[in-house]
Amino acid sequence: MAAFCALLVATAAGCDGGAGAQPPAQRSTAPAAASGGACQLLDFAMVNAKLGLDLSVAAAATQDNTFTCVLQASGASYPDLVLSVSATTIGADIFTAMVQPKDATAVPGLGLVGYQMPTPAAAxxxxxVEVGWLAGNxxxxxxSLRFAPGTPDEKAAEAIPKVVExxxxxxxxSL
Incomplete structure (x- = not known):
């Protein structure tokens, strides 16, 4: 799923996938839900109010049973917010053992079982910040929320409770 999300982020940022690549994700400055996919669960005003950001561009994609959405500020690659939703048949025990990263912290009151964790800077x-959960449905x-290169780790740490909310x-x- 991480590779799919990376493809979606690259597409949202305007990169060309080359010949044989999947069709480009839908890009819009309309309400986030207008992009379809997982963007139907997001609203720019709600996201920006909770996170203190100015995200205004949405791109959605679907592959198999996974729906994904990326929100970004107009003309900027970061910060970006990525939401992915996949249908499953697993229960909370399997989610905790197989999906939740080992170094994650449990988030009480989020879905059947949920977690939070900071994510380190990459190249x-x-x-x-990453928050994941097994929803009741x-x-x-x-x-996940990713900041621009050079952003201090403290800023990401301060964003954890906001992303959880x-x-x-x-x-x-999503019920």
Whole structure:
């Protein structure tokens, strides 16, 4: 799923996938939900109010049973917010053992079971936050916020509770 999300982020940022690549993700400055896919669970005003950002561009993609959405600021690659939703048949025990990263912290009150964790900066991206959960409607949902390169780790750490609160709102809207 990470490779698919990377493809979606590259497409949203305007990169060309080359010959044989999947069709480009839908890109829009209309309401986020107008992009379809997992963007139907997001609203720019709600996201920006919770995170203190100015995201205004949405791109959605679907592959098999996974729906993904990327929100970014107009004309900028970062920060970006990525939401992915996949149908599943697993239960909370399997989610905790197989999906939740080992170094993640549990998030009480998020879905059937949820987690949060900071993500380290990468070669072309700054630090971030990942929140994932198993929703009551048999969906694995992951929400990640990534900052620009050079952003201090403290800024990402400060964003964790905000992303968790946004995740709880998304969880309620996915019922």
């Amino acid at each position: 072309s991206a700054g630090p971030g 048999k969906r694995i949902i992951e929400l 946004l995740a709880k709102l998304i969880d309620l809207s």
